[in-house]
Amino acid sequence: MSGADRGRLFLENAAKAAAGTHSVSDTGDLLAALGRVVAIDSPVYCPGVTPIERAAAALFPNRVSDYAAATVTVEEVFGAIAETGTLVCSSEGGRAVQAGLLPAHHVAIVRRDRIFDTLDDLFAAVAAAPPTNITLVTGPSRTADIELTLAIGVHGPEKLDIIVS
Amino acid sequence: MSPEQTSLAFRENSVRALQDPALRAAMKQATDTFGTKRADAFAPVRDLEALRDRASAIRDDVLANLPMYVDRFVASATRAGATIHRAKDAATAREIIRKILADRGARRIVKGKSMVSEEVDLNSHLEAAGMEVVETDLGEYIIQMEGETPSHIIVPAIHKNRRQVGRLFADRLGVPYSDDPQVLTKIARKAMREKFLSADAGVSGVNFAAADTGSLVLLTNEGNGRMVTTVPPLHVAILSIEKMLPSLTDLPAFLRLLPRSATGQTMTSYVSVITGTRKAGDATGAKELHIVLLDNGRTEILAGESRDILKCIRCGACMNVCPVYRTVGGHAYGWTYPGPMGIVLTTLLTGMKKSHPLVDASTICGACVEVCPVRVPLVDLILGLRRRKVRDRFNDPRERRGMEAFGKAAASPALFALGQRLAGAFWPVVRALGGKDVAGRMPAPAKTPLRRRLP
Known part of the structure; x- marks a missing residue:
């Protein structure tokens, strides 16, 4: 699969799982996309560690250091899986995986070259020495515990936006 | 749940469940929805x-x-x-x-x-x-x-x-x-x-x-x-x-x-x-x-003839398609795990003495085997437990005596013929005593048994 096909398939499958999907080609595009999905003055948690995060963080004047107090988390995640439209979050490099869980809105940025074709490809890459926590995220938090009727946003985010960069 | 001495009241619970229209409606809606969603998810x-x-x-x-x-x-x-x-x-x-x-x-x-x-x-x-x-x-x-x-x-x-x-x-x-x-x-x-x-x-x-x-x-x-x-x-x-x-x-x-x-x-x-x-x-x-x-108890299960139940990954598909579960719901089973996998696991974990009524809670239709993603042979496992139930004498004594008598008669042509004649002779009595319940459910014995009609 070519990189472009992989990115398209990933976003297509992520959209099926009720994630908002965006594809950008440069930093200007990325900031424009962020401006569309996040109200600029929201209390935003953005680790500001990777180059992409540093660029993104500059956009938000009201950044908070405690993700439990944020309404939005904007972060770059470890990778993604095209087969299932899944984000891969990892604790590697001191990342707080739960930062994408507590706020009501999770905005995840994935680099195009970090998308795996299949679940098998991901686990082949990490199975020998897994970090403390790997979390696969497919769509927003959901339940069907009442009459099997879908309800969104139980304990995790009610809104998930994915930006492939 | 702590195992108790008395056996699980599956039959009594089922009778109660059948009289609860809210439960029946909830179960039907839920298991139907599960069936459709599962089929859609596997289609591609x-x-x-x-x-x-x-x-x-x-x-x-x-x-x-x-x-x-x-x-x-x-x-x-x-x-x-x-x-x-x-x-x-x-x-x-x-x-x-x-x-x-x-x-x-x-x-x-x-x-x-x-x-x-x-x-x-x-x-x-x-x-x-x-x-x-x-x-x-x-x-x-x-x-x-x-x-x-x-x-x-x-x-x-x-x-x-x-x-x-x-x-x-x-x-x-x-x-x-x-x-x-x-x-x-x-x-x-x-x-x-x-x-x-x-x-x-x-x-x-x-x-x-x-x-x-x-x-x-x-x-x-x-x-x-x-x-x-x-x-x-x-x-x-x-x-x-x-x-x-x-x-x-x-x-x-x-x-x-x-x-x-x-x-x-x-x-x-x-x-x-x-x-x-x-x-x-x-x-x-x-x-x-x-x-x-x-x-x-799992190490013991592993050493026995029912060990394949330990393959189960707890998806619940077997209960969603089970005609018994769909009708009476999970509480009727009386313990943690309901449905076909529950019949097997409950009996093995809590013992036949407590769980023998559950062993009958299956029509052996095989729908569970068809959907099980890891191919647990649930029907074989349930039949195995039924054999154990009979062997360990947990079945109804009347059923046991009846089957023993039938076994003896079926092994002897003379005894079998005598039984057929007696059944014919006593049929009017049985019908009179049993009333519509018996006459409506049980066919009358044939006038000439099949055995004698064959060349």
């Missing part, structure tokens, strides 16, 4: 049968080498920073967990959905020790509030409708009545968020464990599994020994099968892979991780 999967074969073969290998995989898991999880406790039975497991929590002064416990914790009746034990235990899966939260037990292993409150949940929340939480699942979900989110942030410890179950890395794998849609395992500083996981997989590279087959079989989703919203405790430089992970490895 190419080579489904090969995928099932692969998953089944992995589970066979795990069972064939279980002690080795368990030892390997213990060693690797310990290396990753977890503390392992081995519990031979339910009482030991409860007490180990209580002690871990009590020794660290934990009072407020948040709990992820775990059928194994139901099996060992953990909550009441912790509550008796003065701890507050909050179930955080929405379905579990509902039934905990109602003082009930789960009636389905995936959707614990499947037997309740939205109006019942709305009234329950209005009564107990003092919120305005609503029967909108989205509104009710938001109410639960708010109530439980506070519990998560102030919890001293999280207690969870485990879906799969990878032996070679000591990793725990948890699947939840709501995110409560993630909360319970990452927000509190202390995480206690209860893991029954058969949930091993050799390696994380074996996991994809199960991630493709379990969500589709369980809820008709392509993928569960959240899959957590937890390997040990928070290490230097980490910002994720419990500071202390205790894994309670539960046997509770």
